[in-house]
Amino acid sequence: MKQMTYDHILVRYAELSLKGKNRSQFEKRLQHNVRTALKTSFPEVKVKRSFGRMFVQLNGHDEQGVSKVLKGLFGIHSISPALKLENDIDLIREGAVYAIKDALPAEKGTFKVTSKRIDKTFPVRSQKLNRELGAEVLKNTKEIQVDVHNPNVELRVEVRQDGTYLTCRTEYGPGGLPTGTGGKVMLMLSGGIDSPVAGYQMFKRGVEMEAIHFHSPPFTNERALQKVKDLTKVLSRYAGTEIRLHVVPFTEAQKQIHDAVPGEYEMTIMRRVMLRIAEKVAGKRDALALVNGESLGQVASQTLDSMHTINEVTNMPILRPLVAMDKQEVIEIAQKIDTYELSILPYEDCCTIFLPPQTKTKPNRNKANRFESSLDLDAIVKEAAEGTYEQKLSSAEELDKEFEDLL
């Protein structure tokens, strides 16, 4: 008798069912993303779509490892490890006991069995199958009981032509839309707590993403830049692919702004310049929107007056997924997506380094334009955009090149 062990994972789609005619396109994209996410660590898995859901055939790979990856992919509503068995009542009995013991390892709790007999040539009818499997589980476990109304676990059995599928345990994915179905955006990534969360929220809507960071050496140091690279790597987990990070040399621009602009408008003008540069880089990369981590009223630069004044310089859409969130909500997401610990590392970033003693909380467009008039904006933007270099970062690259052979 073969050792029972989960050999498939059943994947249920999130919002895809709502998508009408586009549905199959979304499903195909999700299938592609699942394949891409699994191929390096789990080369033997097969990913198939059938009956409005997806099966990942494990072919010997570790169920927990594969599940962990799947649980991070957008477009996935939930997953359940599944046993595929021949349509043989003895095997199904054995499988039922295995699945219940796996879902209730302490052998305590309640369950129910829900059978579907799609293959009508199978001799045992579904009601009878429910009872038989229930009895088999009760016989082979200690303190597990039946509860058909509110069970701790539900054992689902589907007898199909190609075999019988048993699932019991269900875990949830992040929902949302599959990455790559929503066009490209450029994320303004500072290294703080908010911007990585903003990026994550956008992934949920299926976008492709590149990131832009403003680096001002020696006022911001290498550790700060490294932190942003590490954050990008973490985000690339949710992208399911590598992310291009554009690093803008910003020292010169900041110095010029610092010299020419009164302290209380420095932040406002700096933001306006950053937006102009970001727009330029985004344009080069065919991104259709900018994304940032602004939350209304959180700091001086994020009041409605500020946003209004800063936003003047571009007509590219600026998406602010955190705009109505509290700090605490943002922190909770940051913790969940593993960016929090990195974000709180205490390095200076470009927003804090030249921070004047007072920042205007209600700047206006007229004044901003007036203060900017003494700057050669075109030259500043051009120089920064041209000096920008990019680096592709991926969570799959565990180690820096120089350490690769060491560990």
Add this chain to the structure above:
Amino acid sequence: MIYFDNSATTRPYEEVLETYTKVAHDFFGNPSSLHPAGKQAERLMNQTREMAARLLDVKAKEILFTSGGTEGNNLALKGTAVRHRSRGKHLITSEAEHPSSFETFQQLEQEGFEVTWLPVNKDGVISLVDLKEAVREDTILVSLIHVNNELGSVNPVKEAGNFLKQFPKILFHVDHVQGIGKVPLRIKDSGIDFCTVSGHKFHGVKGTGLLFAREGIVLSPLFSGGKQEHQLRAGTENPAGAAALVKAMRIHFERSAEGNRKLFSLTDELIASLQEIEGIAVNTSANRAPHIVNFSVPGVKPEVLVSAYGEKGMYVSTKSACSSKEPEPSRVLSACGFNRDRAASGIRVSLSYENTDSEIRTFLHYTKEIVPSLLEVVSK
């Protein structure tokens, strides 16, 4: 040389030594320094920690690099006892622990803690029933060795962890020094709060180790003076040692599935053949790790046998303290209930993945020769 003393220490892998020297030479900056050399060393430490976490399937912030098994055990035990003494002063461990735990508990006893010493059976393992009975309202810590360093027997730490999950105030430490890679142990979600690992037991270098300390657990540090290792172990980090440890662990894990199968077949053969030799009693039970076999030749001082093997280039060990003229019986073997004669004559054979079938045969061949002749001398 036939080296059968791998539970004492192992020969470092070449790749591990390469890592050690390369890191010590190329990345010698202090990870806490602000300049680029410091940043690079810090970066290496971070990636090393990340890799260790990945290998053990835990979080990077749950990995603390130490100087080895003794420090890991001391830090987990004393750190918990001191930090949580206001919660209660009752500790639980077994009679068959490694000295670095055993004597730590003795010290804690002198400092006013109450220790329940769980007995072990003939196989060298505790009973869960005893553990369940020992738990009290004021218990703050349970510590168990996973694979016994003298006998190779395997304690039911998985079951103990599962049981202890229902007592959130009781912290559970596992001394995993002999077990790592050899006997699978899932740390995550297992009820384990601390887990001690030592590098030189799996072909790393000496003076390296790590302690898993579950996220959210607080400890009192043994060393004060800096913010290194999540503020739990002051002192300049040892990037070369940490990297070497992780390299060794990675190689060890890569080899462990096949290696353990091979070791079981070698030690099965060894045990079966030893049992046929008159005068030899095998102490290791069926519930065992793949790499350790302990046997006694009652009547023969183990030191004599160790040196007889040594002359032939075969290195085994005895765990009895050979300091006094009076042969001190092994504490572990005594705890298993073996009589004084047997407990005082234990020999430990401990293998690594490098050992071969022909080495076992050579060893057995000589054992068949030397044991009867020594017994003859003794019986006169």
